[in-house]
Amino acid sequence: MHFSLKRAFFKQLAVKISQVGVFSLLSSCAILHHAQVSDIDDDKKFKRIAFDVKVNESGFSLDEALRLSKGFTSSKQARDDLEQVRLILALSNMGPQTGNPTFNDTYADQILSAILKECPSGNVTEVKSIREMRKYPVISGEIVKITGYCLVPN
Amino acid sequence: MMLQKIAGSLFIAVMLGACTHSVHLVHAGGFIKGLGSGTRIEHTEEQKVYMGFVFDNEYVDRGYQSFQKMCEGGTIHGVVTRFSTSHGFLHWINKVRYEGLCVKS
Numbered sequence: 001m002h003f004s005l006k007r008a009f010f011k012q013l014a015v016k017i018s019q020v021g022v023f024s025l026l027s028s029c030a031i032l033h034h035a036q037v038s039d040i041d042d043d044k045k046f047k048r049i050a051f052d053v054k055v056n057e058s059g060f061s062l063d064e065a066l067r068l069s070k071g072f073t074s075s076k077q078a079r080d081d082l083e084q085v086r087l088i089l090a091l092s093n094m095g096p097q098t099g100n101p102t103f104n105d106t107y108a109d110q111i112l113s114a115i116l117k118e119c120p121s122g123n124v125t126e127v128k129s130i131r132e133m134r135k136y137p138v139i140s141g142e143i144v145k146i147t148g149y150c151l152v153p154n
Numbered sequence: 155m156m157l158q159k160i161a162g163s164l165f166i167a168v169m170l171g172a173c174t175h176s177v178h179l180v181h182a183g184g185f186i187k188g189l190g191s192g193t194r195i196e197h198t199e200e201q202k203v204y205m206g207f208v209f210d211n212e213y214v215d216r217g218y219q220s221f222q223k224m225c226e227g228g229t230i231h232g233v234v235t236r237f238s239t240s241h242g243f244l245h246w247i248n249k250v251r252y253e254g255l256c257v258k259s
Contacts, residue, residue, distance in 0.1 A: 038183025046187075057177075093174045095203070095239045095246025101174035105238045105249070108180045112234045112253050115182065116191055122232055122255060124185035131179055144180045151187060 016072060033098050034131040038148075041125035046151035048125070051118035053147075057107035059100030059133065059140035062089050068138065099133040100140040108144040119150030179237040184254075186231040192257035195230070197221040201248040217250050225256035 066086045070079050093101060115124060127148040134141035199217025201210050222230070233254040240247045 034179050036181050036183075038181075038185070041187060043187070092243045093241035094205075094244060095176070095241040096178070096248075097176045097239070097241075098178040099176065101176050101241060103174060105175035105177055105236075105240060108177055108236055109251070109253070111180060111182060112194070112232060112255075115232070115234075120191065122185060122189060122191045123187045124232065125187070127182050127185065129179075129181045129183070131177070142177065144177065146180075146182050148182075 030132055030134055031099070032130070032132045034129070036129045038127040038129075039125065041151065043151065045154055046123070047154050048149040049119075049152055050147070050149055051115075052145065053111060053114040053118060054143060054145045055108050055110060055114070056141045056143040057102045057104065059102050059142040061100045061138055061140070062093075065138045098131070099142045100135075102142050107142075111144065111146055115146060115148070119148075121150070121152075123151040124148050125151055174241045175238055176241070177236065177238040180234065182232070182234045184231050184233045186229065189229060189231050189255070189257045192228075192231075192255040194253065195221070195224045195256045196251070196253040197224060198249055198251040202245065203248065204245045213248070214250050217252060221252040221254070225254075225258070228256050228258035230254040230256055 063086060066082050066089070070082045073079050073082065115127075116122060125148065127146060130143075130145040130147075132143050132145065134143065197217055197220050199213045199220065201208065201213040231254065233252060236249075236251040236253075238249050238251075240249065
C-alpha cells in the first residue's frame with residue numbers, strides 16, 4: 001500500500017516535470033514591444049561605421065510564478081493561500097506593464113554614454129531604438145537595443 | 155483572527171508596493187553632425203495615478219519645457235527619452251526622462 005502510494009506520487013511528479021519541460025521549451029521567445037528610427041544622413045563625405053549598444057535587466061513575473069505554484073499544489077488550502085498572495089501582489093504593483101516588471105528602471109540610463117563611447121564625436125545617424133524582451137517561463141530579459149552609424153570624415 | 159489576516163495582508167501589500175518598474179520605451183535620436191558632445195543635461199518629470207484616476211495630463215510637455223530651459227541659448231542634440239512606470243500599492247507613477255547633449259556656441 002505504502003509502496004504504491006510512493007510510486008503514484010513519483011509518477012505524478014514526473015508528469016508535472018515533463019509538462020514544465022515542454023512548457024519551457026515552447027515558451028521561450030523574443031517579443032518586440034517598440035521600434036523607432038531617427039533621421040538618416042547619407043553624406044558621402046563621411047564614412048559610416050556601424051555600432052550597436054544593448055542594455056538589459058532581468059524581468060520577473062510573480063503572477064506567473066504563483067500560477068505555476070498553484071498547478072503544483074494539490075491542497076485546496078494552499079491554492080487558496082496562493083490566490084490570496086496573488087491578489088495582494090496585484091494590488092501592490094498596480095500600473096501599466098511592458099514585458100515583465102523589473103526591480104529597477106534605470107538600467108537604460110547609460111544609453112547616451114554608451115553611444116558616445118562608441119562614437120565620441122557625437123556624429124551619429126540612422127539611430128534605431130528597439131525595446132524587446134526575451135521571454136522564458138516566470139523570468140525574462142528586458143532589453144533596450146540601439147543601433148546606428150558613426151560618421152567619420154573620409 | 156479575520157482582522158489579523160486582513161491587517162497582515164495590507165501590511166505585506168504596502169511593504170511590497172513600489173518595488174517593481176516597467177520601461178515602456180527608450181528612444182535615441184536627433185544627433186546633429188558637427189556639434190560635438192557638449193555638456194550632458196537630464197530632466198525627469200512624473201505623473202501620479204491613483205487607482206486609474208489621473209489629475210495631471212501636462213507632465214510630458216512640462217518636462218520638455220524644463221529640459222529646454224536647461225540649455226537656454228544653446229542647442230540640445232542626441233536626445234534620449236525614456237518612458238517608464240513605477241508600480242505601487244493602488245497607485246502608480248508614470249515617468250518621462252529626457253537626457254541630451256547641450257552645446258552652447
